Amino acid sequence: MIKIVAENYIKEEYQEEFLKLTKELIILSREEKGNISYHLYQDINDDSHFTFIEEWQNQEAIDEHNQTKHFTTIVPQIKSFASKPSRAIKYKEVQ
Amino acid sequence: MIKIVAENYIKEEYQEEFLKLTKELIILSREEKGNISYHLYQDINDDSHFTFIEEWQNQEAIDEHNQTKHFTTIVPQIKSFASKPSRAIKYKEVQ
Numbered sequence: 001m002i003k004i005v006a007e008n009y010i011k012e013e014y015q016e017e018f019l020k021l022t023k024e025l026i027i028l029s030r031e032e033k034g035n036i037s038y039h040l041y042q043d044i045n046d047d048s049h050f051t052f053i054e055e056w057q058n059q060e061a062i063d064e065h066n067q068t069k070h071f072t073t074i075v076p077q078i079k080s081f082a083s084k085p086s087r088a089i090k091y092k093e094v095q
Numbered sequence: 096m097i098k099i100v101a102e103n104y105i106k107e108e109y110q111e112e113f114l115k116l117t118k119e120l121i122i123l124s125r126e127e128k129g130n131i132s133y134h135l136y137q138d139i140n141d142d143s144h145f146t147f148i149e150e151w152q153n154q155e156a157i158d159e160h161n162q163t164k165h166f167t168t169i170v171p172q173i174k175s176f177a178s179k180p181s182r183a184i185k186y187k188e189v190q
Contacts, residue, residue: 002139003136003148005100005146005148019189019190022190023190026190039188039190040188040189040190041098041186041187041188041189042186042187042189043184043185043186044097044185044186044187045184045185049184050189051100051184051186053098053100053148089138089140089144089146090138090139090140091136091137091138091139091146092136092137092139093134093135093136094114094135094136094137094145095114095117095118095121095134095135
């Protein structure tokens with residue numbers, strides 16, 4: 001299992017549009033065979049700070065995800081809403 | 096539910112000790128009534144980068160956790176192993 005923590009900082013004026021797009025991205029991503037879980041969280045202390053926490057079976061599943069139509073169309077739009085660069089870290093479980 | 100993502104950067108010479116301490120911290124934290132889940136992950140691209148991802152029922156559960164013996168004895172030791180400042184973000188679920 002590979003866990004991805006992907007942080008995004010979204011300008012206030014785009015947050016509504018962002019939440020619409022991420023809803024679609026999440027629904028479609030959860031349908032992918034290699035996906036285990038896919039959730040979006042908002043920083044309690046910073047409304048502009050949204051973080052995806054995703055679980056994938058392996059790197060192959062991530063590579064497939066990154067080539068899907070929903071990823072390649074929605075993620076660039078999300079990046080255009082950013083107030084700061086996004087940050088994605090891939091993790092393996094230790095304990 | 097409140098999710099905490101707590102990032103730590105641990106000097107190489109302390110990583111073994113760190114993993115021993117965190118094992119104890121995790122076992123005891125999971126036993127707390129307000130805890131939902133508590134896991135430790137390692138950055139696939141940076142061996143020194145360890146992140147706890149925790150789920151708590153509410154802020155009260157977190158406040159109780161922060162006063163437990165295991166937290167107040169183990170967490171300062173973990174911080175003494177750090178190569179860089181730790182970073183903890185509290186999240187609420189959006190989607």
